[in-house]
Amino acid sequence: MDYNKYKKAEAIPDASSMVETFRAIGYSLETAIADIIDNSISAQAKNIYINRIWRGGKSYITIKDDGAGMNSKEIIQAMRPGAQNPLSDRPETDLGRFGLGLKTASFSQCRKLSVLSKRKDYASAYWSWDLDYVAQSDKWELLQWIPEEFTNELDNLLSGTLVVWSDLDRILPRQTAATDENAKRKFSALLDKVKNHIAMIFHRFIEEKAIKIFWGENEIEAWNPFCINENKTQEQPTENINGSVRMKGYVLPHKNNFSTEQAYKKAEGINGYPGMQGFYVYRSKRLLLAGDWLGLFRKEEHYKLVRIQIDLPNSLDSDWQIDIKKSKAYPPAVCREQLESYAKSVRSIGSEVYRHRGKILRQRAGHNFQPLWLDKAKDGKWFFVINREHSMIQDLKMLAKSKPEQAIETLLKFLEEAIPTKKIYISEAQGEETQKTPFSDMDTNIIKQTLTLMFDNQIAQGKTPVQAKAYLKTIEPFNNYEDLIEELK
Ligand SMILES: Nc1ncnc2c1ncn2[C@@H]1O[C@H](COP(=O)(O)OP(=O)(O)OP(=O)(O)O)[C@@H](O)[C@H]1O
Ligand SMILES: [Mg+2]
CATH class of the missing domain: 3.30.230 (Ribosomal Protein S5; domain 2)
Known part of the structure; x- marks a missing residue:
């Protein structure tokens, strides 16, 4: 396209509404703090200090690092939304991409973002975004301001950066009193969640001893998701x-x-x-x-x-x-x-x-493992059968000759206890239609014989054929075989 041919009009974003939009990117407190830590790591920090300072509605969250730091001009550049083009190549160790994180992460939690930074051989400098001032002035203007208690915070470092979040309106209502113990507890609990998140997000840096992250006075320990120190992983x-x-x-x-x-x-x-x-x-x-x-x-x-x-x-x-x-x-x-x-x-x-609850099934002393229930599949449908070869069942058959009651009760008890519920659950999760329909391929002769046996027993107990049939229809699974019941004589 030949852009020279066309008339132009400037459409500069409205500062006061644009900063409010930045607040709505959807960070949580933990993702926001992690984004600030990313910047410290990209700036080759070795130590990162996260602090929460309770002052009720005037509380602070600060993130300090001993990385390369910035001079005054560089802070201003860093504070610019879109400080870098997302399309540019970045060094492999740079965790940034959009040139936005510092601003969007901070604004998602607070109305005042202050950056104090010091580059080696430079004096420290600071600049702040104050969303109330932007709303009032409607200008993309920083203020050379920082809460007074932090101005000397980098004096002991050769280089480094301190990010201060104040007016934490997304976390604490402005009017919260410093004496409000309940609010203080909630604030602490919220931040404790952040600590666990950081232990996870940055675990590899911590494990490799590339960085130390301090939570107040305490060093955060890495949380490794893969349990690599467990023998059985x-x-x-x-x-x-x-x-x-x-x-x-x-x-x-x-x-x-x-x-x-x-x-x-x-x-x-x-x-x-x-x-x-x-x-x-x-x-x-x-x-x-x-x-x-x-x-x-x-x-x-x-x-x-x-x-x-x-x-x-x-x-x-x-x-x-x-x-x-x-x-x-x-x-x-x-x-x-x-x-x-x-x-x-x-x-x-x-x-x-x-x-298998951690048990590994295999041969032992030359004998194959004998499960009580066997999982089978036929025509793509799963079902379970009792392992007739199981040696306990063989032994119970022997017992049944002399003590049938005891043998049957023992068998039932063991079957109940060993129902493969987990395996059924897993099979079920693959979709209901994959289960074989119960009784679908059962020999009808067995059903007929059993029905006849039960029917004769009812008659022997003095029931009429109509009463006996009605009774059988209430018994699982014979309720599904009304036709067979009607044929009984
Ligand atoms: N702690 C820090 N130490 C040194 N420089 C920093 C620090 N924090 C931010 N900067 C500078 O500010 C710039 C802007 O940071 P910002 O987080 O807004 O964007 P980014 O990290 O480049 O990209 P992304 O939006 O993906 O985070 C960084 O590229 C870096 O140059
Ligand atoms: Mg960043």
Whole structure:
């Protein structure tokens, strides 16, 4: 197109309404703080300090790092929405993409974002976005202001950055009193959730000792989703997609096989076992998505021990549609088939572990394992039969000759206790229509013989044929065989 040919009109975004729009991107407190930490990591910080300072409605959340820092001009550039073009290539270790995170994450939680920063050999400098001022002035203007108590905060560092969130209107009503213990407790609880989230999102950086993240005074410990230190965790072989995406599956041990009860509890993670199954998508070692089947499968109880690591380089951001919040990813069509087939194989191992409660069935001392119930399939339909070869059943037949009551009762008791409920549940989840219809291929002679036996017994007890037939129709499964009952003589 020849742009020179056309008349032009400027359509500059309205500052006051645009900043409000930025607030609506849908961050949670934890994704917002994680986005700020991303910037610290991209700036090669070694230590990151997260602090919450309770002052009621005037509380602060601060995130400080000892990374490269910025001089005054660079802070102004960093504060510009769209500071960088999302299409530009970035170094492999840069966790940013859109040039927006600092602003959008902060505005999602607070009305005042202040950045104090110091580059090596420069004096520290600060600038703030104040949404009340933007609303009033309708200008894209920063204020050279920071809450006074923070001005000297970087004095002990060669370089670094402090991000201060104040006027946390999305977290605390402005008028909250500092003495409001209830509000204080809620504030603490909300932030504790963030701590667990950070322990998960950045676990690889913490494990590799690339960074330390401090929560107040305490260092945050990494939370690794894959339980790699548990003996019974089953690691699956790594597979690549197109050379750049890496998948590695893990099947966690069954509860009974964890080293300690505490380890089992800890491995559960922030959403509980069923919720934490699925893919764990990492972008340059930073976890984007935790426990999500990416639309390929549903979450199901019997796959709750399956977790699959996916590693993406940041060069695939646009293919995987990484979002501004760094909390979503959509696998491109070319990857889906391979993801699905890899996940299916890991899931089948996972459901085995779940089903056998961690017991591995195999030969022992030359003898084959003897299940009481056998799962069978015929014409694509599943059903269960009692294992007639089971040696207990053989022995009970012998017992039945001398003590029939005891033999039958024992048999029934064992059958009741050993009903393969988990396996039934798993089979059922594959769709109702895959189950064989009960009695569909049963020999009618057996039914007839049994009915005759019961009918004769009723007559012997003094019932009329009509009464006996009516009675049989109330008994499962004979209620389904009214025709056979009517034929009885
Ligand atoms: N803690 C920090 N230390 C040094 N520089 C920082 C820090 N935080 C932000 N910056 C600078 O500000 C810029 C803008 O940050 P912002 O988070 O808004 O966007 P981004 O990280 O480039 O991309 P994204 O929107 O994906 O987060 C960064 O590219 C970086 O140059
Ligand atoms: Mg960023």
